Amino acid sequence: MNSNEHTTLLQGSNQRKKSHPSLPQVLNTNKKKIVTMTCFIVILIMTFFIQMSDGSPFFHHNNTLHSNRKRNVIFFVTDGMGPASLSLTRSFRQFTEGLPINDTLNLDKHLIGNSRTRSSDSLVTDSAAGATAFSCALKTYNSAIGVNPYKQPCGTILEAAKLDGYLTGLVVTTRITDATPAAFSAHTDFRVQEDLIALHQIGEYPLGPVIDLMIGGGRTHFYPRSDSKHVYGTHGTRQDGRNLIDEVKSNGWQYVGNRDEFDQLKMGQNVSLPLLALMADFDIPFEIDRNSSIYPSLEEQTVTALNALNEASKDCDQGFFLMVEGSRIDHAGHQNDPAAQVREVLAFDRAFKAAMDFADNTDVETILISTSDHETGGLTVARQVTKEYPEYIWLPQVLANSSHSGEYTKNKIIEFSRNLKDDDVEDNIKEIIKFIKKEILERDLGILDYSQEDVEFLARAKTADVIQDKINDMISFRAQIGWTTHGHSAVDVNIYAYTNKKNTWYDILDHLQGNHENIEIGQYMSNYLNLDLGKVTAMINETKHSPELSVKDLEKGLIYDDYHHKLINNN
Structure with a gap:
């Protein structure tokens, strides 16, 4: 402690001695303090019960370990x-x-x-x-x-x-x-x-x-x-x-x-x-x-x-x-x-x-x-669909146009194909292509900009998974939605x-x-x-x-x- 700090403390001490209150002043002050403290404690207790009654925390406790309430x-x-x-x-x-x-x-x-x-x-x-x-x-x-x-x-x-x-x-x-x-x-x-x-x-x-x-x-x-x-x-x-x-x-x-x-x-x-x-x-x-x-x-x-x-x-x-x-x-x-x-x-x-x-x-x-x-x-929620720098966009309208899932439409194509009676494979393919265009792509998926290559691929796909993957990719590509796995x-x-x-x-x-x-x-x-x-x-x-x-x-x-x-x- 330096001399200035020591002097300040001594002066403060002397000042407190000089202003020492009388006994009546002490009693009056203490009475006010007691009343104030009592009011504070009452308010504190009331607040505690009010908070607890509506479920609010007064003390921050571990509720998971200390409550037996119905839950x-x-x-x-x-x-x-x-x-x-x-x-x-x-x-x-x-x-x-x-x-x-x-x-x-x-x-x-x-x-x-x-x-x-x-x-x-x-x-x-x-x-x-x-x-x-x-x-x-x-x-x-x-x-x-x-x-x-x-x-x-x-x-x-x-x-x-x-x-x-x-x-x-x-x-x-x-x-x-x-x-x-x-x-x-x-x-x-x-x-x-x-x-x-x-x-x-x-x-x-x-x-x-x-x-x-x-x-x-x-x-x-x-x-x-x-x-x-x-x-x-x-x-x-x-x-x-x-x-x-x-x-x-x-x-x-x-x-x-x-x-x-x-x-x-x-x-x-x-x-x-x-x-x-x-x-x-x-x-x-x-x-x-x-x-x-x-x-x-x-x-x-x-x-x-x-x-x-x-x-x-x-x-x-x-x-x-x-x-x-x-x-x-x-x-x-x-x-x-x-x-x-x-x-x-x-x-x-x-x-x-x-x-x-x-x-x-x-x-x-x-x-x-x-x-x-x-x-x-x-x-x-983005996908690069061109070789050029990607657009900063994705298109929810494409998803809104679709009224069925790839799973549903895949099964619909398979069921239609199984029910065909003609033994001529190419005649069957023509019927399947027509069905895919009108019923699947246009009606169920809302895709109007399909290519003949898209339709041929779906009609000639060998497995159900291939059909489903193609349908979902056609939706994702157009919406510019990406998947990694x-x-x-x-x-x-x-x-x-x-x-x-x-x-x-x-x-x-x-x-x-x-x-x-x-x-x-x-x-x-x-x-x-x-x-x-x-x-x-x-x-x-x-x-x-x-x-x-x-x-x-x-x-x-x-x-x-x-x-x-x-x-x-x-x-």
Whole structure:
């Protein structure tokens, strides 16, 4: 301390001595301080209870570990949707509906971070490993369903929630036995073991039934193969001869297999749990192709599930866990079909909004978390279509002109060709060319500037995949939309969230805002519901999970899945 600082301090001390107050002044001042402090404490206490009563945080605490309030978790998976999918769909919607540039999707308003997606054996994950990261909160190998890298079953959040008193549900637009729903409800070494996955889903494993509600496609894995038409359809694939639909019905399940029966559920107000609703033999058609008189939308499925689970849990101490998957965003990416892609994302966005509305109208603390297992297709919202420097443009009108997917129009061409009676190949080609021009390109796809070479190529294509790829490329090229792969990519995917309680919102941000590994999302949901995944893992270690059939025999059941059947050969 220098001399000036020392002098200043001494002067301050002397000054305080000279101005020392009298005793009455001290008492009066202290009285004012006491009153002020008392008022402050009262206000503090009142503020605390007011804030806590409406769900706002006064103290920033870890809500996931210190609350026993009744809770619901709605977990959304946008299979195959990357950030570019949102950009594509947002601009498409603005264009087709004449909206301003500041109009956004429902999801856009709730973006909080992004997720890294690698699996344990690859920088590029598949849906099985990606979904297992959410369900078991651990990394595993591509094609693994509810098992760790050593092919040992791992307890899932859905199983743990059921054992802890929560109701549980799965809603998808693909097969209910497909990778994402399977990863929450089954344990198999490979995703292609869908017959075994179906057994696990109806409760034929150590834990017994753990799913209260399933809505989706995939009827094929619930009834046996048959040469004649079966009451449930014509494409049963079960090789053990069992009819699981009849079995669950005899065990008290409510079964729904068509649109009329689904409508009788009255959006969840007329549901008897457990419910198995299988709306298609395979996948529910793309939204762009969906016949609403036959198939319910993802939004309708979601609302039905939410209402049913909410009604069934209203007098319970615990709420419910529901996983909803926008499944076929992934398929549109695999097929490089931008017209199908935007409709799938819009359909998912409507389902997400319906869940937000549900949360806003329930007194039960409810969180929504939405993310993707991975991105599919390497989508880019731009494409260089000339050798010259590229235009800075893409054309949503091309996607708007298209009223059907490449998958739908491919099948339409194949069916037309099969029905031709003429034995003369060239006469048949002429009929096919005429059909492709008028019915496919002009009517279904809105393409008028096709070349004769385009039409000839489609008419003479040797395989269904070649036809589909050509159709989707014709759309993508004209819209100037680019794709880098028919597989998955390693791009980070977005995380979205919503809740009806303010204190929970801060807790979600504490744990999921910013960039995270995908396993952190699974761990957060587990902590939020106070679940013990390790305890469940110990209970299921004897689960039958390894295949009894050869790889070749397993792949026979994948006649409808061209995207993932090769994964098993790498493990």
